[in-house]
Amino acid sequence: MQQNRWNMCFGKTAVAAMALMISAGAGAIPPSAAMLSNACAGCHGTQGASAGPAVPSLAGQSKEAIVDAMNKFKSGERPSSIMGRLAKGYTETDFIAMGTFFASQKIHLTQQALDQKRIAKGAALQEANCSRCHIEDGKEGKDDTPAMASQWLPYLQMQMALYLENKRKMPEKMAEKVKPLSVEDLESLLHFYASVK
Numbered sequence: 001m002q003q004n005r006w007n008m009c010f011g012k013t014a015v016a017a018m019a020l021m022i023s024a025g026a027g028a029i030p031p032s033a034a035m036l037s038n039a040c041a042g043c044h045g046t047q048g049a050s051a052g053p054a055v056p057s058l059a060g061q062s063k064e065a066i067v068d069a070m071n072k073f074k075s076g077e078r079p080s081s082i083m084g085r086l087a088k089g090y091t092e093t094d095f096i097a098m099g100t101f102f103a104s105q106k107i108h109l110t111q112q113a114l115d116q117k118r119i120a121k122g123a124a125l126q127e128a129n130c131s132r133c134h135i136e137d138g139k140e141g142k143d144d145t146p147a148m149a150s151q152w153l154p155y156l157q158m159q160m161a162l163y164l165e166n167k168r169k170m171p172e173k174m175a176e177k178v179k180p181l182s183v184e185d186l187e188s189l190l191h192f193y194a195s196v197k
Ligand code: HEC
Pocket: 006, 007, 009, 010, 013, 036, 037, 039, 040, 041, 042, 043, 044, 054, 055, 056, 058, 065, 066, 069, 070, 079, 080, 081, 082, 083, 084, 086, 098, 146
């Protein structure tokens, strides 16, 4: 089901990307950030508020974090199910326009079932380990650090697994903090960030 929905979204996006290339070729006015970002709404939700637990919300992410992620998807440095193929259809200028658009939205507050004990444990661990970069309990994106407050837990778990399997490259200073923690500590931290309102 989920897979079919993605395929449908991807189909629509490919058509939209083609339409953009044609209009650019004809020397038309460049597409607005909102127009570009419509191509993302099928999966990331309108205004960047994702409705599906495997797709991250983009609302309130910093411009730098979005541009950085898109470049890494495009080059293949960051592993993905779908974004790598998609990112190849856009330029750096498009990434900046999309990043600016989503950065101006308010963080999406999710409703999800979380473990209260883990939330409390994560809250106690985050300050010493993660808060230097994931500031304001993950509500603010600092430079290229993605906002994590209220992000979907399954998405965060998937990304942490990619980091631990060395498939997604962790920033060195983040690895210094993550590596000494137990799997249970990390799980608690993700529950904490997913719970932040
Ligand atoms: C077909 C569904 C789909 C569409 C359309 C889509 N995305 Fe994504 N996006 C995903 C999924 C799934 C992920 C998680 C990485 C992966 O597996 O590809 C993701 C991850 C991301 C991330 C990483 C966020 C983070 O917290 O690190 C960014 C940034 C992003 N997408 C931007 C965009 C932009 C901009 C567009 C519109 C051009 C777009 N996406 C369109 C499905 C989609």
